Amino acid sequence: GQSLEQPSEVTAVEGAIVQINCTYQTSGFYGLSWYQQHDGGAPTFLSYNALDGLEETGRFSSFLSRSDSYGYLLLQELQMKDSASYFCAVTFGNEKLTFGTGTRLTIIP
């Protein structure tokens, strides 16, 4: 089966930069996505990597290396509202998402 591992918790300081890693043991997927979920809320799409390399979307960037079975989400200029859970997810041909274990990010002043 597929498994995507993430650190369970990360704490970072407001205004700083944080990287959330995702390592996986799966192959043949089309791309790696990242979703943000606030407590009690719906997951919302952040970023997608179909190819190896860095994708930048405002304060958020995402990276994928298929040869290393590794990806990460980089959040810059952290704000208190960035406190949330972050999930990586792989997409296969039928576009269903297989989610990682999730990382709970806490931003402190």
Place this chain on the structure above:
Amino acid sequence: GAGVSQTPSNKVTEKGKYVELRCDPISGHTALYWYRQSLGQGPEFLIYFQGTGAADDSGLPNDRFFAVRPEGSVSTLKIQRTERGDSAVYLCASSAGLEQFFGPGTRLTVL
């Protein structure tokens, strides 16, 4: 509405009862997905519709779970003979491409 809506937002039922969970996708989205999320975990895929047909139901845990989308829009997830282990948040998502748009979920509690 502009987003995906789900009803009810909360459902409490007794073990052995039947429940139906409803999802209204974004208008025009042909793809619709159901996921289940337990506390502290990522969403787990259940079933995927493309139009009216179930294109992939490999995530349904057993035959107590069934979903329909008769007119290619609204979908209903049906759970028979509920068990305490079915307690979770059931999320619906729709898409017209890469990005999936999730609804707020239905929190199901089986007593």
